[in-house]
Amino acid sequence: MAYMARLLTITKFESVTDNIRPFVEFQAAQKKFDLKPDSNVVILQVEDIPSYHVIFPDSGITFDEIIKELEGNELTLSEDTKMKLIQLIQER
Helix, strand or coil, X not given: CCEEEEEEEEEEHHHCCCCCHHHHHHHHHHXXXXXXXXXXXXXEEECCCCEEEEECHHHCCCHHHHHHHXXXXXXXXXXXXXXXXXHHXXXX
């Protein structure tokens, strides 16, 4: 069963709220991403469970890689989130 992931925010790391900042830092370490205050951070909220998924667009990740990463975590994107991520990837 796949869970739906919806866009919570696209922000700079320096603007990530204190309650989720440690999780973002943990995810950056897991993905070996060099997190800086001005790094772009995409935070997805997983429906039906109290969980988040973090994407670091500055890492050069492609949309297809994002989809594979999400599928590996049994997550799917809502249609509006897909469109926003495609736009974000195309703009960089």
